[in-house]
Structure formats: structure tokens, C-alpha cells
Amino acid sequence: MQKRRRIVLLFGLGIVLPSLLLGYLAFRGIQNDRALVEKERLEDTRRDADRVTRAVEDAITSVEEALANTVADHLETPFAELAPALEKLAAGNPLVEQFFYLKDFKDIRFPIAGLLYVADGRRETGPSWPADLSNSAGIESAQRLEFRQKDYPRALAAYRQALRRASDPRLEGLILNALARVQRKSGLLKEAVSTYENIVRGHGGTIIPGGMPLGPSASLEICVMTRELGDSAKSFQTSLGLYKSLLDREWTLERAEFDFFVQRAKTLIEEIFSSRPPGLDLAPFRSEFQTLETEEAEERNKTERMIAFEEGAAPALEAKFRGGTDETNRSFSRLALVVRNHSYLVSIMRPTAQPANASDSAWGIIIDAERLKENALRPALHDYFPSGETTWVVKAKDGADIMSSENPPAGPVTFRMSFVSDTPDWTLEFHQPPPRLIRTFLLSRRGLYSFVFLLIAGILVFGLALTIRSVSHELELARMKSDFVSTVSHEFKSPLTSIRQLAEMLQSGRVPSEERRQKYYDVLLEQSERLALLTDNILSLAKIEEGRAEFAFETTDVSALLTKVVSSFQERVRHEGFDIELKVQGPIPPVAVDRTALSQAITNLIDNAIKYSGDSRKVVVSASVEEQFLAIAVQDFGVGIKKEDIDRVFERFFRGGDELTRTVKGSGLGLTLIKEIVEAHRGKVQVESEPGKGSVFSIRLPLLLGKES
Numbered sequence: 001m002q003k004r005r006r007i008v009l010l011f012g013l014g015i016v017l018p019s020l021l022l023g024y025l026a027f028r029g030i031q032n033d034r035a036l037v038e039k040e041r042l043e044d045t046r047r048d049a050d051r052v053t054r055a056v057e058d059a060i061t062s063v064e065e066a067l068a069n070t071v072a073d074h075l076e077t078p079f080a081e082l083a084p085a086l087e088k089l090a091a092g093n094p095l096v097e098q099f100f101y102l103k104d105f106k107d108i109r110f111p112i113a114g115l116l117y118v119a120d121g122r123r124e125t126g127p128s129w130p131a132d133l134s135n136s137a138g139i140e141s142a143q144r145l146e147f148r149q150k151d152y153p154r155a156l157a158a159y160r161q162a163l164r165r166a167s168d169p170r171l172e173g174l175i176l177n178a179l180a181r182v183q184r185k186s187g188l189l190k191e192a193v194s195t196y197e198n199i200v201r202g203h204g205g206t207i208i209p210g211g212m213p214l215g216p217s218a219s220l221e222i223c224v225m226t227r228e229l230g231d232s233a234k235s236f237q238t239s240l241g242l243y244k245s246l247l248d249r250e251w252t253l254e255r256a257e258f259d260f261f262v263q264r265a266k267t268l269i270e271e272i273f274s275s276r277p278p279g280l281d282l283a284p285f286r287s288e289f290q291t292l293e294t295e296e297a298e299e300r301n302k303t304e305r306m307i308a309f310e311e312g313a314a315p316a317l318e319a320k321f322r323g324g325t326d327e328t329n330r331s332f333s334r335l336a337l338v339v340r341n342h343s344y345l346v347s348i349m350r351p352t353a354q355p356a357n358a359s360d361s362a363w364g365i366i367i368d369a370e371r372l373k374e375n376a377l378r379p380a381l382h383d384y385f386p387s388g389e390t391t392w393v394v395k396a397k398d399g400a401d402i403m404s405s406e407n408p409p410a411g412p413v414t415f416r417m418s419f420v421s422d423t424p425d426w427t428l429e430f431h432q433p434p435p436r437l438i439r440t441f442l443l444s445r446r447g448l449y450s451f452v453f454l455l456i457a458g459i460l461v462f463g464l465a466l467t468i469r470s471v472s473h474e475l476e477l478a479r480m481k482s483d484f485v486s487t488v489s490h491e492f493k494s495p496l497t498s499i500r501q502l503a504e505m506l507q508s509g510r511v512p513s514e515e516r517r518q519k520y521y522d523v524l525l526e527q528s529e530r531l532a533l534l535t536d537n538i539l540s541l542a543k544i545e546e547g548r549a550e551f552a553f554e555t556t557d558v559s560a561l562l563t564k565v566v567s568s569f570q571e572r573v574r575h576e577g578f579d580i581e582l583k584v585q586g587p588i589p590p591v592a593v594d595r596t597a598l599s600q601a602i603t604n605l606i607d608n609a610i611k612y613s614g615d616s617r618k619v620v621v622s623a624s625v626e627e628q629f630l631a632i633a634v635q636d637f638g639v640g641i642k643k644e645d646i647d648r649v650f651e652r653f654f655r656g657g658d659e660l661t662r663t664v665k666g667s668g669l670g671l672t673l674i675k676e677i678v679e680a681h682r683g684k685v686q687v688e689s690e691p692g693k694g695s696v697f698s699i700r701l702p703l704l705l706g707k708e709s
């Protein structure tokens, strides 16, 4: 046992330790590789993220540059001249929500916004009226007649005279307006209508003091009066026309004025629709009216957004840009803004070389953050991070998710990126699951080394297991051999002792009765038979092992052979009360066997059956022909064989049970010899057994065994 432990220890030190070391090295190698792969991936992500942000910034820059080129030399040019170029620019660039001009860094103008109206109080009043203009025309006296004396016929005449004298077209419009008003007051509706028509035709755009153009109110008057005159068709046409003109932005109106005129025009239209004037088919106009209403809603929305921007962004813009910013070396400054839940990115073009007292004015672009996200950021992310392991989320400044990759983000955030100077104020977050071990293995060269390491370690461990197995096998064999020597010497000694004693007693004539003497002879015979069997067994096995065994096959009557063996046993064990029964079923054809060897095998089987019979005294030997085989079985009803021993009983020196519990003497050679003999006959030996119930050992020999020497 100690020897075994030493061997195992030696192998442990020699193989297990190096294996463990190798395994550990391999593990560290893989870990290093994993870290390396992770680092590489992170770098890839960083580079691609950088490209994404650059793509977005390039998109913004290209609009900025286009604006710079368009307005470069025109900082103070009237808007009207720049409008076509700006409109073209806006149409060609989906990011642009609007261009604007920032005056004194607080007053925002939209040159091409196409707003339906301006915020209340924000309309430019236009050129002022010369003070002497109205006086010179003699309008004042006409007004006195109209308002104070309410003498409408004379007032009419006075206005007409003023009209003839008026040379300024604006004054003309003003007088016509007054004329129409007085005509209406004096009940001359038809005349009033035609005067208003004159105004609409020739002076619609004329701005009266206070800033209102004449057009819309004149139109509205026509609508109302034609209705009063019962001309529904004309009233309808004019109302629809007024509505269209308002939507076409024919006049610059403030929000309240616009609302007023739109409201009046629409009410009139609806009234005429519902009054169903006879002889007038209005059906075709219904859908047109609806289209106009939809257009109105859309345009209003846009207008309101821009007005909101104007009001909401101005303070932020002023705060950021007035007095110059720290980003003086850049011609554009950017600012992320949220106005009424709408996100914008504003870029302001600062005049490059700003002279000391230059006007604090600049051109700017409003970029819709939503469109920037959809038209620039999303495509770039899709290009550089096609659906794969790296997933991403775009977060707003407040941390809310605003966009994410098709595959839901998985794994930890490996990298975060913001835009330069936080405009747009989004953060890109990239997620990556940790690299897989196997992949790391396969992908890197060092992984391959690690793999080889692991393989070697594995082989070593396997070798160790194998060695331990064979060593322990050898040790077991050695143990069995030494067991064998002690048991065999005992096996020899005890029968020899009893033979000697009995022989002495018989020789000295000290055995009085004949019966007694007979019994002694029986024992003498049994003991010497046993010795002979043991000696035979050892000799035969030694021969077989050394390859010296020669089998002499002779055609034999096996049932006669069995009868001989059994009857010799019967004689031997008669005094112990054993009943050995021989059952031969059917005729057994002659078979070529080595008689001595087969007898020895059967003898050993019966000997075992007797030895392991326990309290049972019955042994059955049977023979029969089964197909092409001769079957010989020896059955006992004794102790049986434990399940764990059953596969090993044919092993050399193997003895069932253990040294302490064993009561039956033996050498562990009998079954080994039997197996060798049976196999030399090209046969098979098998065992079936159940502890406590007995065992059946059966031999099957082929009948057509060729004659061999």
C-alpha cells in the first residue's frame, strides 16, 4: 500500500503539478487574449462612433457652408434679393427648418419662412406718411363732412374732388376707401361694391396709417354687401377668394388681423353653404374649401412654431452670442435649443472679421433636431454599426432614450460619445456583450497557443489517469500473487499434514475398527485428490502461460467422460453426504476434445460447486446438445457470487469475498484454467449466479470442432 502511495505521489508531482501549471498558464493566456480582443473591439467602436458623429457634423457643416456662400457678401442686402437663393438652398436640404436673420442679436427675421402672419405688434410699419399729404388733398374737410356733420352727399362730393386732386397712389387708395365707406353709409351699396372692387384691384397692398393693408378689409366689405344685395354667387366667390388670398399671404398681417379675416371669410362661406341659394350649385366647392382648411391648419402650425421659436429662442440666442463668444475662431456657433417641446439645433454665422462697431447681426440656420436624427444620425449609425454585436442607444440630454438599434441593446455600456461642444446635445451609448471564450480562442494566435497548452495539460492528466490505473492493476496483481503463495502453501500444507497423521495412525495399527479405517482411507483419498488437482492446475496453467500447453483433441464420448468424472467425485465426497447428479439429455454425438484437459475443467467446476455449496448438498451436472454446440453445465445451490465479483471470477488469482470473510480455501486459479481450456476448444464459459441461491457455470463447445493436434 505504501509503495502504491509513493508511486501515485511521484506521478502526482511529476505530472499533475506541471499539468496544473500549464492549465493555469493557458487560462491566463486566454484571459489576456480576451482583454486584448475587448480592447480592439472598443477601439473599433470608438473609431466608428467618431465617424458617426463626424457624419452628422458634416451634414450640419455642409448647410452652414452653403449658407455662408449664399449670404457671404450680402450681410445687409434686402431679403427679397436673397430669397430665391435661400429658398433653393432650403429645398435642397432636408435638415433645414428655416434660415433667419438675427438683428441686433435679438430680433429674428425669417426671409423665406412664408409665415401666414406675424406675431401681434411685430409687423413693420413701412414708410411713414408725409405729414402734408392728407392736408394737400383736402381730405380733412371731407372727413369733417362725413364724421361731424354726417352730410354724406357733400362728403361724397368732397372725397371725389380730393380723389381727382390726389397724385400719390397711396393717398388715392385711402380716399377710395373713404369714398366707398360713405357710399355704403348713404345706402349706395352697388356703388360701394364697385369702389371696393377698385381698391382691391388697384390698391389692395396699400398700407394705411397703422400698418393695415387695404385689400383684406375691402374684400370683406364686398363679400358682406353682395350678400346683402342678394348676390349669393358673387358673395361666395369673393369670400372664397379672400380666404385663398389670406392663405397665399397676399398681405402681411398680424395674427389677430389674420384670425379676424379668416374667421369672417369662413363664416360667410359656411353660411352660404348652409343657406343653399337656389340656382347655385356649390357642391364642387366643398372639397376645395376642405383642402383650403387643411392647408390653413398646416401652415398655421408651421407659422406658430416659427413665432414660438422667435419668441422663445431670442433670449437664448442673445445670451449666447451677444458680445462675442469664446468660440471666436469659428465662423459658426451652434446652440441646442428646446422651444415648446420641439428640439432645434441653431447655427449662427458670425461675420468673420468683425470690425469694432459692426452691427450685431448675423445669419442663422434652424435645423430640426428630429430631421437631423432621422436623415443624418440614423443612416450613419446604420452604416457603421450594422446590426451585429454592438448595439446602441441615443440619449437626450435629460437621459431619455430617443433612438436605439434594431436589436435591443444588450450587455454593458462599453463606450459613450457626445458631440463636439454638445451640439446636438445627444449622447451615443454603445453596448457590447463580453467576448466569448471560444471565439477568443479561435480568433487569436495566442489563443491557439493557449489551446495547445490546454491540450498538452489534458493529455498529461489523461496519461496520469491511465498510469494510475495500470499501476494499481499491477499492484493488485502483486497482492493477489502474494495471497496466492500464502494460500497455496496452506492448501498444500493442511492436506499433507492430515495425510501424514492418518497414514501414521494406520501404519501404527492404532485404528481399532474397520469402519474407522475405511473412513480414514476415504479422507486420505480425498486429500490426495485435492493435492493432485491443485498440482495439476498449477502445472497446466504454467504450461499454458508459457505457451507450452499442447492439447490433444480426440473424438470422445463426452457423456462417458462426464460419468467417469462425476462418479469419481461421488466416491470422494460420499462421506460428506453430497449428492452429485448427472443429467444427460438426448444422445450426445462424439466430439473432438482433449480428454485430460476437459476432465480437469469439469473436475474444477464440480470441485468449486462443492467448495461453495454452503449448507446445500446438491450439485447437478448436465449435458445437452443445443444447435451446433455441446452444452455442459455445473449447477450448485450454494453461496453464489456477489454482483460486483461476477465479472472478475475468471481473472487469475481472483478470489471472491475478502481475506477476512473467506472461509473456503482456494488458489484463484481454477476458473482461469477452465477459461483457457474452454477457449482452446473454441468454446465459451459463462456464469450465472445469485448470492445465497447458487451458481450455474456453463461451457459451450462447438460440435464441429475440427481435428486439431
Ligand code: ADP
Binding pocket: 608, 609, 612, 636, 638, 639, 640, 641, 649, 650, 654, 655, 656, 657, 665, 666, 667, 668, 669, 670, 671, 672, 694, 695
Ligand atoms: P478458487 O480456488 O478460489 O476457487 P477459482 O478460480 O476456482 O478459485 O474461483 C474464483 C472465485 O470464484 C472463487 O474464489 C469464488 O469466489 C468464486 N467461485 C467459483 N466457483 C464458485 C461457485 N460455484 N459458487 C460460488 N462462488 C464461486
